[in-house]
Amino acid sequence: xxxxxxxxxxxxxxxxxxxxxxxxxxxxxxxxxxxxxxxxxxxxxxxxxxxxxxxxxxxxxxxxxxxxxxxxxxxxxxxxxxxxxxxxxxxxxxxxxxxxxxxxxxxxxxxxxxxxxxxxxxxxxxxxxxxxxxxxxxxxxxxxxxxxxxxxxxxxxxxxxxxxxxxxxxxxxxxxxxxxxxxxxxxxxxxxxxxxxxxxxxxxxxxxxxxxxxxxxxxxxxxxxxxxxxxxxxxxxxxxxxxxxxxxxxxxxxxxxxxxxxxxxxxxxxxxxxxxxxxxxxxxxxxxxxxxxxxxxxxxxxxxxxxxxxxxxxxxxxxxxxxxxxxxxxxxxxxxxxxxxxxxxxxxxxxxxxxxxxxxxxxxxxxxxxxxxxxxxxxxxxxxxxxxxxxxxxxxxxxxxxxxxxxxxxxxxxxxxxxxxxxxxxxxxxxxxxxxxxxxxxxxxxxxxxxxxx
Numbered sequence: 001x002x003x004x005x006x007x008x009x010x011x012x013x014x015x016x017x018x019x020x021x022x023x024x025x026x027x028x029x030x031x032x033x034x035x036x037x038x039x040x041x042x043x044x045x046x047x048x049x050x051x052x053x054x055x056x057x058x059x060x061x062x063x064x065x066x067x068x069x070x071x072x073x074x075x076x077x078x079x080x081x082x083x084x085x086x087x088x089x090x091x092x093x094x095x096x097x098x099x100x101x102x103x104x105x106x107x108x109x110x111x112x113x114x115x116x117x118x119x120x121x122x123x124x125x126x127x128x129x130x131x132x133x134x135x136x137x138x139x140x141x142x143x144x145x146x147x148x149x150x151x152x153x154x155x156x157x158x159x160x161x162x163x164x165x166x167x168x169x170x171x172x173x174x175x176x177x178x179x180x181x182x183x184x185x186x187x188x189x190x191x192x193x194x195x196x197x198x199x200x201x202x203x204x205x206x207x208x209x210x211x212x213x214x215x216x217x218x219x220x221x222x223x224x225x226x227x228x229x230x231x232x233x234x235x236x237x238x239x240x241x242x243x244x245x246x247x248x249x250x251x252x253x254x255x256x257x258x259x260x261x262x263x264x265x266x267x268x269x270x271x272x273x274x275x276x277x278x279x280x281x282x283x284x285x286x287x288x289x290x291x292x293x294x295x296x297x298x299x300x301x302x303x304x305x306x307x308x309x310x311x312x313x314x315x316x317x318x319x320x321x322x323x324x325x326x327x328x329x330x331x332x333x334x335x336x337x338x339x340x341x342x343x344x345x346x347x348x349x350x351x352x353x354x355x356x357x358x359x360x361x362x363x364x365x366x367x368x369x370x371x372x373x374x375x376x377x378x379x380x381x382x383x384x385x386x387x388x389x390x391x392x393x394x395x396x397x398x399x400x401x402x403x404x405x406x407x408x409x410x411x412x413x414x415x416x417x418x419x420x421x422x423x424x425x426x427x428x429x430x431x432x433x434x435x436x437x438x439x440x441x442x443x444x445x446x447x448x449x450x451x452x453x454x
Contacts, residue, residue: 044084054085059114117326120329148324168289168290169309171296182199207283218251222247224404231411239439248439249435290392311395415446423442
């Protein structure tokens, strides 16, 4: 009964989050513009005899490319074990809620499923109905980014394969920085960044950056970079600790004290208002993960050749120059009738050398398997090099050992909800609460929810 009660509570929370967030994706592989209005289905391998059918759910139709490609390669390489893949794309909230209900009822789940990082902790409650992938991850421990796998794990078990590293970088508009006479390479710390922003504002009249008020991607990377998180290793809530308050204070001061930042037009960096603002040269820089490259290409074409990426400036007391943010973990569900085949296929699709290379070639994602970063296939001409330049892998190679991660628990969704609906609005847009007041109020709300589920 307690397990059912926890699941029901979680479902209600997710439905509230969906209403509050306007169907925005919380994790980052795509914005809500990529979420389909109707379900989409793709089938690969249905013309093969004796093919084993595997079903796959995703909330991002672009992700189908990875599994369609992998199925075709698998069937060529293993003709004695053909696979028929039936892939279905659902709207973001519908897919996660359907999965939760399938686990609650004990039937109806697919063989494989994409779970966005902000929702993943909801599926680690009670009896976990996802299959561990350690037999495939542990042999590669020397060439994978551990912090990314830990996002989708519990008690030493990896329950998903990440889609990308999601290294957070600063995207600078070189044209604006040159106009201001600021050397981007001289920006080594966040204090340097603020001083550069003052010069940019004085010379060009433009803000250095934008800070989200409806999302958490401006705040969370700073929390992680500082060595903090929203929870500690014992799953105790640390949202209102000193480091987190300092990170939010830094964002607040850029907007309201130094005046070098403005609230993000449209509230978040996936809004149409923001795309238009930035495409017109509205701000000199933006801090977002590497997966955001595709948004520039798709929605800000006038910035082609103007944007350059650099590691995050150093936070006081930290030597981390980036942090892995956002993402999607793909899992095998325990309801699958072909668990071992599904696990082997998942590892083949996303963790093999060829699969990792295809993540870059098809979707522009930075693979978590770092030994492929110098592969010739990753150096070939592509839209990302054409837009930003061909230095991307050199930059990532310099910082791959300086990637901070985050701690996720079953209550991470509640933290994200509080940040999106209350904290960022009151501190950044309205300036009606101090960072300490806002985070303590949010923490009290979440602790009460945590206590009520015990």
